Amino acid sequence: MNGITAIIGVIITLVKRKDVVETIWYGHFENLIVFFFVTLAIFLAGLLSWPLALSALLANDFAWPFPALASLSLLFGLLIIPIFAIWYLYRIIRGLLRAINERAY
Numbered sequence: 256m257n258g259i260t261a262i263i264g265v266i267i268t269l270v271k272r273k274d275v276v277e278t279i280w281y282g283h284f285e286n287l288i289v290f291f292f293v294t295l296a297i298f299l300a301g302l303l304s305w306p307l308a309l310s311a312l313l314a315n316d317f318a319w320p321f322p323a324l325a326s327l328s329l330l331f332g333l334l335i336i337p338i339f340a341i342w343y344l345y346r347i348i349r350g351l352l353r354a355i356n357e358r359a360y
Contacts (some may be wrong), residue, residue: 265291283354290346294339301335 265288272284 261291261294279357280354283350286311286350290350297339301332302337304332304335330343 268284268287268291272281272288275281275284
């Protein structure tokens with residue numbers, strides 16, 4: 256459900272961005288848009304590394320030419336998602352605090 260609210264939020268931000276030009280909220284809206292797409296790209300990179308790594312590690316015929324690459328891919332997927340979740344929460348809390356205090360981003 257969190258993904259759906261993020262998509263709805265970025266759509267609203269894209270639509271309302273023109274209404275907040277020349278205010279302190281414009282920088283906040285721009286940062287939300289960039290943050291959403293960077294988050295999406297990193298999450299997809301972490302998520303897509305799993306099937307590649309698991310299929311290479313579980314193959315019985317050792318046809319995978321670079322087993323170390325498969326291990327690194329799996330490690331990337333294991334590390335990026337929890338680290339990115341913490342970063343995601345930090346950015347949300349930071350943006351919310353700045354919005355409450357009405358400070359420009």
